[in-house]
Amino acid sequence: MKRVFAILLAAALALCCAACGTPGADPAAETAAPAAETAAAETAAPAAPVNLTLSEVTHSVFYAPQYVALELGFFAEEGLNVELTNGGGADKVMTMVLTGEADIGFAGPESCIYVLNQGKEDAPRVFAQMTKRDGSFLVGREDVPFTWDLLRGSTIIGGRAGGVPEMTLEYVMRQNGVVPGEDATVDTSVQFNMMAGAFTGGNGDYVTLFEPTATETEQAGQGYILTSIGAESGEIPYTAYFAMQSYMTENADVIQRFTNAIAKALTWVQTHSASETAAAIAPQFPDTSVETLTTVVQRYLDIDAWNATPVMQQSALERLETVMETAGELDHSDWVDFGKLVDNSFAENAG
Numbered sequence: 151m152k153r154v155f156a157i158l159l160a161a162a163l164a165l166c167c168a169a170c171g172t173p174g175a176d177p178a179a180e181t182a183a184p185a186a187e188t189a190a191a192e193t194a195a196p197a198a199p200v201n202l203t204l205s206e207v208t209h210s211v212f213y214a215p216q217y218v219a220l221e222l223g224f225f226a227e228e229g230l231n232v233e234l235t236n237g238g239g240a241d242k243v244m245t246m247v248l249t250g251e252a253d254i255g256f257a258g259p260e261s262c263i264y265v266l267n268q269g270k271e272d273a274p275r276v277f278a279q280m281t282k283r284d285g286s287f288l289v290g291r292e293d294v295p296f297t298w299d300l301l302r303g304s305t306i307i308g309g310r311a312g313g314v315p316e317m318t319l320e321y322v323m324r325q326n327g328v329v330p331g332e333d334a335t336v337d338t339s340v341q342f343n344m345m346a347g348a349f350t351g352g353n354g355d356y357v358t359l360f361e362p363t364a365t366e367t368e369q370a371g372q373g374y375i376l377t378s379i380g381a382e383s384g385e386i387p388y389t390a391y392f393a394m395q396s397y398m399t400e401n402a403d404v405i406q407r408f409t410n411a412i413a414k415a416l417t418w419v420q421t422h423s424a425s426e427t428a429a430a431i432a433p434q435f436p437d438t439s440v441e442t443l444t445t446v447v448q449r450y451l452d453i454d455a456w457n458a459t460p461v462m463q464q465s466a467l468e469r470l471e472t473v474m475e476t477a478g479e480l481d482h483s484d485w486v487d488f489g490k491l492v493d494n495s496f497a498e499n500a501g
Contacts, residue, residue, distance in 0.1 A: 205247065287378055
Protein backbone atom coordinates (compact mmCIF):
# COMPACT_ATOMS: atom_id res chain seq x y z
CA MET A 151 0.00 0.00 0.00
CA LYS A 152 2.86 2.38 0.84
CA ARG A 153 4.49 1.73 -2.54
CA VAL A 154 1.24 2.35 -4.41
CA PHE A 155 0.75 5.57 -2.50
CA ALA A 156 4.30 6.69 -3.33
CA ILE A 157 3.76 5.99 -7.02
CA LEU A 158 0.51 7.96 -7.02
CA LEU A 159 2.19 10.82 -5.21
CA ALA A 160 5.04 10.88 -7.72
CA ALA A 161 2.57 10.91 -10.58
CA ALA A 162 0.66 13.78 -8.96
CA LEU A 163 3.83 15.81 -8.48
CA ALA A 164 4.85 15.24 -12.09
CA LEU A 165 1.51 16.45 -13.32
CA CYS A 166 1.77 19.46 -11.07
CA CYS A 167 5.21 20.35 -12.41
CA ALA A 168 4.03 19.98 -15.97
CA ALA A 169 1.01 22.21 -15.32
CA CYS A 170 3.22 24.86 -13.75
CA GLY A 171 5.58 24.88 -16.74
CA THR A 172 8.78 24.21 -14.78
CA PRO A 173 11.61 25.98 -16.66
CA GLY A 174 13.87 23.63 -18.62
CA ALA A 175 11.72 20.60 -17.84
CA ASP A 176 10.84 18.04 -20.50
CA PRO A 177 7.25 16.93 -19.91
CA ALA A 178 7.84 13.66 -21.76
CA ALA A 179 10.86 12.85 -19.62
CA GLU A 180 9.05 13.78 -16.44
CA THR A 181 6.11 11.48 -17.18
CA ALA A 182 8.32 8.61 -18.39
CA ALA A 183 9.76 7.85 -14.94
CA PRO A 184 6.45 7.44 -13.11
CA ALA A 185 5.09 5.42 -16.04
CA ALA A 186 8.03 3.05 -15.73
CA GLU A 187 7.49 2.80 -11.99
CA THR A 188 3.83 2.00 -12.54
CA ALA A 189 4.69 -0.71 -15.08
CA ALA A 190 7.21 -2.22 -12.65
CA ALA A 191 4.63 -2.22 -9.89
CA GLU A 192 2.12 -3.97 -12.13
CA THR A 193 4.59 -6.67 -13.16
CA ALA A 194 3.95 -9.62 -10.85
CA ALA A 195 6.96 -11.38 -9.36
CA PRO A 196 7.43 -14.94 -10.68
CA ALA A 197 5.68 -17.52 -8.54
CA ALA A 198 7.89 -19.68 -6.37
CA PRO A 199 8.27 -23.30 -7.56
CA VAL A 200 5.83 -25.78 -6.06
CA ASN A 201 7.59 -28.49 -4.07
CA LEU A 202 6.24 -32.01 -4.31
CA THR A 203 7.45 -35.48 -3.38
CA LEU A 204 7.30 -38.28 -5.93
CA SER A 205 7.79 -41.87 -4.77
CA GLU A 206 8.79 -44.33 -7.49
CA VAL A 207 8.46 -48.10 -7.25
CA THR A 208 12.12 -48.62 -8.18
CA HIS A 209 14.90 -46.75 -9.92
CA SER A 210 15.14 -48.22 -13.40
CA VAL A 211 15.91 -47.19 -16.97
CA PHE A 212 12.41 -48.53 -17.61
CA TYR A 213 11.28 -45.12 -16.39
CA ALA A 214 13.61 -43.16 -18.68
CA PRO A 215 10.97 -40.56 -19.67
CA GLN A 216 10.58 -39.56 -16.03
CA TYR A 217 14.32 -38.96 -15.70
CA VAL A 218 14.33 -37.04 -18.98
CA ALA A 219 11.69 -34.75 -17.46
CA LEU A 220 13.89 -34.26 -14.40
CA GLU A 221 17.24 -33.84 -16.14
CA LEU A 222 16.08 -31.68 -19.06
CA GLY A 223 14.07 -29.36 -16.84
CA PHE A 224 10.56 -30.22 -18.03
CA PHE A 225 9.24 -30.20 -14.45
CA ALA A 226 11.07 -26.95 -13.73
CA GLU A 227 9.50 -25.37 -16.83
CA GLU A 228 6.14 -26.15 -15.27
CA GLY A 229 7.14 -24.49 -12.01
CA LEU A 230 7.61 -27.74 -10.13
CA ASN A 231 10.44 -28.75 -7.83
CA VAL A 232 10.17 -32.57 -7.72
CA GLU A 233 11.87 -34.54 -4.96
CA LEU A 234 12.27 -38.15 -6.12
CA THR A 235 12.36 -41.01 -3.62
CA ASN A 236 12.70 -44.76 -4.21
CA GLY A 237 9.85 -46.57 -2.51
CA GLY A 238 11.27 -50.03 -3.16
CA GLY A 239 8.00 -51.71 -4.14
CA ALA A 240 4.43 -50.76 -5.07
CA ASP A 241 3.10 -51.57 -1.61
CA LYS A 242 5.59 -49.20 0.01
CA VAL A 243 4.87 -46.47 -2.53
CA MET A 244 1.16 -46.75 -1.79
CA THR A 245 1.83 -46.54 1.95
CA MET A 246 3.74 -43.30 1.40
CA VAL A 247 0.86 -41.82 -0.60
CA LEU A 248 -1.78 -42.92 1.91
CA THR A 249 0.18 -41.46 4.84
CA GLY A 250 0.99 -38.21 3.06
CA GLU A 251 4.75 -38.86 2.93
CA ALA A 252 4.52 -38.62 -0.87
CA ASP A 253 2.27 -36.35 -2.92
CA ILE A 254 2.39 -38.56 -6.02
CA GLY A 255 3.05 -42.27 -6.34
CA PHE A 256 4.52 -44.02 -9.36
CA ALA A 257 3.87 -47.75 -9.41
CA GLY A 258 1.62 -50.42 -10.83
CA PRO A 259 -2.07 -49.38 -10.77
CA GLU A 260 -2.93 -52.70 -9.11
CA SER A 261 -2.09 -51.00 -5.81
CA CYS A 262 -4.86 -48.46 -6.49
CA ILE A 263 -7.30 -51.25 -7.32
CA TYR A 264 -6.62 -52.94 -3.98
CA VAL A 265 -7.22 -49.70 -2.04
CA LEU A 266 -10.34 -48.75 -4.02
CA ASN A 267 -11.85 -52.14 -3.27
CA GLN A 268 -11.42 -51.45 0.45
CA GLY A 269 -14.14 -48.84 0.13
CA LYS A 270 -12.07 -45.77 1.08
CA GLU A 271 -13.87 -42.53 0.29
CA ASP A 272 -10.65 -40.62 -0.33
CA ALA A 273 -8.88 -43.22 -2.47
CA PRO A 274 -5.90 -42.75 -4.79
CA ARG A 275 -6.73 -42.15 -8.46
CA VAL A 276 -4.57 -42.71 -11.50
CA PHE A 277 -4.05 -39.59 -13.63
CA ALA A 278 -1.23 -40.53 -16.02
CA GLN A 279 0.34 -43.68 -17.45
CA MET A 280 3.97 -44.08 -18.54
CA THR A 281 4.70 -47.72 -19.38
CA LYS A 282 2.48 -50.10 -21.32
CA ARG A 283 4.39 -53.36 -20.99
CA ASP A 284 6.26 -55.34 -18.37
CA GLY A 285 9.78 -53.97 -18.17
CA SER A 286 11.49 -57.01 -16.72
CA PHE A 287 13.69 -59.56 -18.43
CA LEU A 288 14.06 -63.23 -17.59
CA VAL A 289 17.64 -63.98 -16.56
CA GLY A 290 19.02 -67.51 -16.37
CA ARG A 291 22.29 -69.17 -15.45
CA GLU A 292 23.11 -70.56 -18.89
CA ASP A 293 23.35 -68.86 -22.26
CA VAL A 294 21.13 -71.20 -24.26
CA PRO A 295 18.38 -70.79 -26.88
CA PHE A 296 15.31 -70.02 -24.81
CA THR A 297 12.00 -71.83 -24.78
CA TRP A 298 9.44 -71.64 -22.00
CA ASP A 299 9.71 -75.39 -21.52
CA LEU A 300 13.12 -74.77 -19.94
CA LEU A 301 11.25 -73.47 -16.88
CA ARG A 302 9.67 -76.83 -16.12
CA GLY A 303 10.96 -78.20 -12.82
CA SER A 304 12.78 -74.95 -12.03
CA THR A 305 12.46 -72.14 -9.50
CA ILE A 306 11.99 -68.56 -10.70
CA ILE A 307 12.48 -65.62 -8.34
CA GLY A 308 9.47 -63.56 -9.35
CA GLY A 309 8.96 -60.81 -6.78
CA ARG A 310 6.20 -60.01 -4.31
CA ALA A 311 2.97 -61.98 -4.62
CA GLY A 312 0.21 -59.72 -5.93
CA GLY A 313 2.64 -57.28 -7.56
CA VAL A 314 2.35 -56.65 -11.29
CA PRO A 315 5.82 -58.10 -12.09
CA GLU A 316 5.04 -61.41 -10.39
CA MET A 317 1.49 -61.62 -11.75
CA THR A 318 2.61 -60.81 -15.29
CA LEU A 319 5.31 -63.47 -15.10
CA GLU A 320 2.74 -66.08 -14.06
CA TYR A 321 0.36 -64.90 -16.78
CA VAL A 322 3.04 -65.26 -19.47
CA MET A 323 4.06 -68.67 -18.12
CA ARG A 324 0.48 -69.91 -18.39
CA GLN A 325 0.17 -68.42 -21.86
CA ASN A 326 3.15 -70.57 -22.83
CA GLY A 327 1.89 -73.79 -21.22
CA VAL A 328 3.91 -73.66 -17.99
CA VAL A 329 1.62 -73.66 -14.94
CA PRO A 330 3.07 -71.95 -11.83
CA GLY A 331 2.93 -74.18 -8.79
CA GLU A 332 2.64 -77.31 -10.93
CA ASP A 333 5.24 -77.19 -13.68
CA ALA A 334 7.55 -74.66 -12.01
CA THR A 335 7.91 -72.80 -8.72
CA VAL A 336 7.65 -69.02 -8.55
CA ASP A 337 9.45 -67.80 -5.43
CA THR A 338 7.60 -64.77 -4.03
CA SER A 339 9.54 -64.58 -0.76
CA VAL A 340 12.30 -62.25 -1.97
CA GLN A 341 11.84 -58.48 -1.68
CA PHE A 342 11.81 -56.62 -4.98
CA ASN A 343 15.09 -54.78 -4.46
CA MET A 344 16.85 -57.95 -3.24
CA MET A 345 16.03 -60.20 -6.21
CA ALA A 346 19.29 -59.72 -8.12
CA GLY A 347 21.37 -60.33 -5.00
CA ALA A 348 19.41 -63.48 -4.17
CA PHE A 349 19.96 -64.84 -7.68
CA THR A 350 23.68 -64.04 -7.88
CA GLY A 351 23.98 -65.48 -4.38
CA GLY A 352 22.83 -68.86 -5.67
CA ASN A 353 19.07 -68.85 -5.09
CA GLY A 354 16.72 -69.92 -7.86
CA ASP A 355 17.34 -71.05 -11.43
CA TYR A 356 15.90 -67.92 -13.03
CA VAL A 357 15.01 -64.39 -11.96
CA THR A 358 13.11 -61.49 -13.51
CA LEU A 359 15.12 -58.25 -13.39
CA PHE A 360 14.59 -54.70 -14.54
CA GLU A 361 17.22 -52.63 -16.29
CA PRO A 362 19.98 -51.73 -15.87
CA THR A 363 20.29 -54.55 -13.32
CA ALA A 364 19.61 -57.28 -15.89
CA THR A 365 22.34 -56.06 -18.25
CA GLU A 366 24.79 -55.45 -15.40
CA THR A 367 24.21 -58.99 -14.12
CA GLU A 368 24.96 -60.31 -17.59
CA GLN A 369 28.05 -58.12 -17.97
CA ALA A 370 29.35 -59.43 -14.65
CA GLY A 371 29.05 -62.99 -15.95
CA GLN A 372 26.49 -63.87 -13.28
CA GLY A 373 23.56 -64.56 -15.60
CA TYR A 374 22.19 -64.26 -19.12
CA ILE A 375 19.22 -62.32 -20.45
CA LEU A 376 16.96 -64.88 -22.13
CA THR A 377 13.72 -63.07 -23.03
CA SER A 378 11.57 -60.02 -22.39
CA ILE A 379 8.49 -60.62 -20.24
CA GLY A 380 6.87 -57.50 -21.71
CA ALA A 381 7.24 -58.69 -25.28
CA GLU A 382 5.20 -61.76 -24.32
CA SER A 383 2.55 -60.18 -22.10
CA GLY A 384 0.95 -57.68 -24.50
CA GLU A 385 -0.04 -54.16 -23.53
CA ILE A 386 -1.08 -53.48 -19.94
CA PRO A 387 -0.92 -50.28 -17.87
CA TYR A 388 2.23 -51.41 -16.11
CA THR A 389 3.31 -48.23 -14.33
CA ALA A 390 1.24 -45.12 -13.69
CA TYR A 391 1.08 -41.96 -11.60
CA PHE A 392 -1.53 -41.59 -8.88
CA ALA A 393 -2.43 -39.33 -5.98
CA MET A 394 -5.11 -39.10 -3.32
CA GLN A 395 -8.38 -37.76 -4.71
CA SER A 396 -8.31 -34.99 -2.10
CA TYR A 397 -4.84 -33.91 -3.20
CA MET A 398 -5.88 -33.91 -6.86
CA THR A 399 -8.95 -31.80 -6.08
CA GLU A 400 -7.01 -29.27 -4.01
CA ASN A 401 -4.01 -29.18 -6.35
CA ALA A 402 -5.51 -29.71 -9.80
CA ASP A 403 -3.15 -27.16 -11.35
CA VAL A 404 -0.12 -28.98 -9.91
CA ILE A 405 -1.34 -32.32 -11.27
CA GLN A 406 -1.89 -30.75 -14.68
CA ARG A 407 1.57 -29.22 -14.77
CA PHE A 408 3.13 -32.51 -13.65
CA THR A 409 1.26 -34.36 -16.40
CA ASN A 410 2.35 -31.77 -18.96
CA ALA A 411 5.99 -32.50 -18.12
CA ILE A 412 5.48 -36.26 -18.40
CA ALA A 413 3.69 -35.87 -21.75
CA LYS A 414 6.57 -33.76 -23.07
CA ALA A 415 9.10 -36.35 -21.88
CA LEU A 416 7.22 -39.23 -23.52
CA THR A 417 7.29 -37.35 -26.82
CA TRP A 418 10.96 -36.48 -26.39
CA VAL A 419 11.99 -40.10 -25.86
CA GLN A 420 10.00 -41.24 -28.89
CA THR A 421 11.65 -38.63 -31.11
CA HIS A 422 15.25 -39.07 -29.97
CA SER A 423 17.73 -41.89 -30.30
CA ALA A 424 18.64 -44.36 -27.60
CA SER A 425 22.05 -42.76 -27.26
CA GLU A 426 20.52 -39.30 -26.80
CA THR A 427 18.15 -40.58 -24.13
CA ALA A 428 21.01 -42.41 -22.43
CA ALA A 429 23.08 -39.23 -22.32
CA ALA A 430 20.15 -37.28 -20.89
CA ILE A 431 19.45 -39.71 -18.05
CA ALA A 432 23.09 -40.58 -17.28
CA PRO A 433 23.21 -38.40 -14.10
CA GLN A 434 20.46 -40.63 -12.66
CA PHE A 435 22.68 -43.70 -13.06
CA PRO A 436 26.21 -42.61 -12.09
CA ASP A 437 27.45 -46.18 -11.73
CA THR A 438 26.31 -47.25 -15.21
CA SER A 439 28.17 -46.34 -18.40
CA VAL A 440 26.43 -44.40 -21.15
CA GLU A 441 27.15 -47.34 -23.47
CA THR A 442 25.25 -49.70 -21.19
CA LEU A 443 22.42 -47.19 -20.80
CA THR A 444 22.18 -46.89 -24.58
CA THR A 445 21.87 -50.68 -24.90
CA VAL A 446 19.18 -50.76 -22.24
CA VAL A 447 17.16 -47.85 -23.68
CA GLN A 448 17.25 -49.53 -27.08
CA ARG A 449 15.88 -52.74 -25.53
CA TYR A 450 12.91 -50.82 -24.20
CA LEU A 451 12.39 -49.03 -27.50
CA ASP A 452 12.46 -52.39 -29.27
CA ILE A 453 9.59 -53.76 -27.16
CA ASP A 454 7.61 -50.49 -27.40
CA ALA A 455 7.61 -50.08 -23.63
CA TRP A 456 6.44 -46.46 -23.31
CA ASN A 457 3.11 -44.78 -23.92
CA ALA A 458 2.87 -42.20 -26.68
CA THR A 459 0.68 -40.07 -24.37
CA PRO A 460 -0.13 -40.33 -20.64
CA VAL A 461 -3.73 -41.44 -21.35
CA MET A 462 -4.74 -44.85 -19.94
CA GLN A 463 -7.06 -46.96 -22.07
CA GLN A 464 -9.91 -48.90 -20.44
CA SER A 465 -9.13 -51.99 -22.52
CA ALA A 466 -5.57 -52.00 -21.15
CA LEU A 467 -6.80 -51.75 -17.55
CA GLU A 468 -9.15 -54.65 -18.18
CA ARG A 469 -6.21 -56.73 -19.45
CA LEU A 470 -4.40 -55.94 -16.20
CA GLU A 471 -7.45 -57.07 -14.23
CA THR A 472 -7.46 -60.27 -16.29
CA VAL A 473 -3.82 -60.83 -15.29
CA MET A 474 -4.72 -60.22 -11.64
CA GLU A 475 -7.72 -62.54 -11.82
CA THR A 476 -5.65 -65.27 -13.48
CA ALA A 477 -3.10 -64.95 -10.67
CA GLY A 478 -5.86 -65.41 -8.09
CA GLU A 479 -5.38 -61.90 -6.69
CA LEU A 480 -8.67 -60.36 -7.90
CA ASP A 481 -12.15 -61.83 -8.19
CA HIS A 482 -14.03 -60.89 -11.33
CA SER A 483 -16.72 -59.34 -9.14
CA ASP A 484 -14.05 -56.95 -7.80
CA TRP A 485 -13.13 -55.46 -11.15
CA VAL A 486 -13.30 -51.70 -10.64
CA ASP A 487 -15.23 -48.97 -12.41
CA PHE A 488 -12.73 -47.39 -14.81
CA GLY A 489 -14.02 -43.88 -14.12
CA LYS A 490 -13.59 -44.29 -10.36
CA LEU A 491 -10.00 -45.48 -10.67
CA VAL A 492 -8.75 -43.32 -13.54
CA ASP A 493 -9.05 -39.60 -14.26
CA ASN A 494 -7.79 -39.08 -17.80
CA SER A 495 -8.70 -35.38 -17.93
CA PHE A 496 -5.19 -34.21 -17.06
CA ALA A 497 -3.56 -36.50 -19.63
CA GLU A 498 -6.06 -35.48 -22.31
CA ASN A 499 -5.34 -31.79 -21.64
CA ALA A 500 -1.57 -32.19 -21.46
CA GLY A 501 0.39 -30.13 -23.90
